[in-house]
Amino acid sequence: MTKKKSFLTFSMIFILILGLLLVGCAKPAEKIEMPSAQPAPAPQPPPLPPVPEQPKVEETKAPEVPTIVNVEIKGSKFNPQDLKIKVGTTVIWTNQDSASHTVTSSDKTLDSPDLSKGQTFSYTFTTLGVYNYICSIHPYMKGTVTVE
Numbered sequence: 001m002t003k004k005k006s007f008l009t010f011s012m013i014f015i016l017i018l019g020l021l022l023v024g025c026a027k028p029a030e031k032i033e034m035p036s037a038q039p040a041p042a043p044q045p046p047p048l049p050p051v052p053e054q055p056k057v058e059e060t061k062a063p064e065v066p067t068i069v070n071v072e073i074k075g076s077k078f079n080p081q082d083l084k085i086k087v088g089t090t091v092i093w094t095n096q097d098s099a100s101h102t103v104t105s106s107d108k109t110l111d112s113p114d115l116s117k118g119q120t121f122s123y124t125f126t127t128l129g130v131y132n133y134i135c136s137i138h139p140y141m142k143g144t145v146t147v148e
Contacts, residue, residue, distance in 0.1 A: 066124075068092060071143070073101045073115070073135075078143035085125060085147055092122040103143075104136040 067089040072079045074096040083091065093103045095115040103112040103121050110133045112121035125131070125147045135141035 066090060070094065072096055073141075076101075076135075076138055076141055078135075078141060081142070082144045083146065085145060087126060087128060087147055088124065089147070090122055090124040091145060092120050094118070094120045100137060101135045101141065102137055103133055105131055105133045 067086065069083060069085055069089055069091050071083070071091055071093045073093055076097065076099070078093070085091070093112070093115070095101050095117055098117050100114040100116055102114055103110050103123075105111070109131060110123055114137070115121055125145065128147050131145040131147070133143050133145070
């Protein structure tokens with residue numbers, strides 16, 4: 001072999017070994033992540049503050065509809081004989097007997113005329129209290145209205 005040829009061969013082997021050494025000693029390449037095709041999730045809004053306790057609301061009642069209570073005068077009796085009602089209630093007495101009757105209290109708060117068969121007398125109670133009444137023609141006929 002000639003000197004030139006052996007030098008060339010030696011140089012090539014040396015470069016090859018040196019290249020292998022450099023590749024084997026180099027750090028491994030870091031993985032580079034590519035962005036995905038999906039959009040990033042939207043940021044979440046902050047949580048809402050707690051709802052403060054609501055004040056209690058008082059219930060309001062609808063205005064009461066006027067109440068009407070009927071009392072039948074039949075068989076020489078007031079039926080019902082005793083009533084318990086609320087302020088503002090109207091009581092209507094209707095005579096069903098062939099005999100005349102009245103609705104009369106001792107203080108004359110209740111003071112109907114003589115009621116013939118089929119006639120009525122009404123009174124609206126606006127004051128609390130107990131109202132005792134009779135038939136002035138037949139005083140054994142008694143009744144009571146208690147207004148609460």
